[in-house]
Amino acid sequence: MYFKRFYDTDLAQASYLLGCQKTGECLVIDPVRDIQIYLDEARAQRLSITHVTETHIHADYLSGSRELAAATGAQLLLSAEGGADWTYRFDHHPLHHGDSFKIGNIKIEVRHTPGHTPESLSFVVTDLPRGDLPVLLLSGDFVFVGDVGRPDLLDEAAGGVDTRFEGARQMFASLRDGFLSLPDHVQVWPAHGSGSACGKALGAVPATTVGYERALAWWSPLVQGGDEQAFTNELLSGQPDAPAYYARMKRQNREGPAVLGTLEPLPELSAAEANSRLKGGARLIDTRPRAEYQRAAPTNSIHLPDSNTLETWAGWLLDPEREYVLLAPAGRAEALRRRLWMVGVDRVIGFTGSADDLLAEPAQPFPAAELPQHADALILDVRSRNEHAQGAIPGSRQLHAGRLPVSLAELPRDREIVVHCQSGARSAAAASLLRAEGFRVSELAGGYEAWAAG
16 A cells, blocks of 8 residues: 655645555545646556545635546545535535445545534545555544544634534534544544644644544543533634635535646736736735835735745635736746645736836834824734734734735725734735725734834
8 A cells, every 4th residue: 555645834734645556546635736746646656546535625725636537537536425515516426424445455435524514524544455454544624633623614714603513513423433433553644734724723743543532632531421512612612713715715615626727837927017917907926025025015916925824825815816916036936826726816827027117115014112103093903813812902903814805894994004913924914915905004013022022
């Protein structure tokens, strides 16, 4: 049996390739939309991608399952559990609880494990040449290292009303009747690690075992002791803010992400062409470091630095229906374009390598000592609810940066808005969106930390 984990550090997302070396077949689980990594790995291992599946309808990134199946001719197997509202609406082979299939000499057993989402599946893997005992559980967003999937996302980001309580009840039952029924030796490989918003306390190591979670997970004594109410209370408390784009990802992943296929390389635009596009309604994605951006912020630009959080911020702040121009070096433009695919930002029409001739204005933050001079401004705290609750500037309004695009109508256009986060990194991106949307915006240098140190 061949087993390979792929990990996207931005989205803290894991996908997997599982292959039978004897027959040359392999399965890809929870692929991302830039499918080249799976094609390259399969080729290197002399395997053919014959099957593609995913554990659930994802909310934090656009799935590559349909893309990979279209590119390889692989059979696409997806959950048929959870009811009509959670049925995939494009061609696939349906999977039900208790189904099984083989990848060569590897047996895959399908388990319905609702709680995080109604249609959630987990896959129990048995390497038949070695025996009949299961060896792996591909748990998706059901069980993480040290935590379980949050059941409140449907309320937070997908328009549900009090679905979290039913989700918590289902999670309790899935853990009790499904997960804890497995032998202790079974390895658990989840779809997310530390940093994901799909749970509140995910471990940083890539995998765990059923026995380790049974012995040490916070939820284990509550589930084994039958205390569903205490489990529910703990599970639903303190969950991180859910970015608004999760609702869009859920919808697109259910309906079927557009298949990209083979695309032409991203064209380089002159400054004149870029300015013309920006005047016509396109937005510039400025990927330079924050200090460079703030010295001269291009008109109609969103600041998303080329860092390990580009995909997350793109999902938070960018409208996928709008056209975009990348401000990035020629050697980075194509890679950045591919990272934007992860959250469904497909309409990147070109790139420019220099900001020298772009229309721009300064966007320098002001020091915390000058905050009293902005007494009439709305102080907008774009940190999480939990951060704000632990300490905040008096009179400030908390609005998580990931919910800004759907909350613009709630913000004043007749007064200054002072944006801040914890230390200044997040507020630069958030302020750039507000500036591009025509608000009168300034930033607090150093964020809440600088103010608190005052």
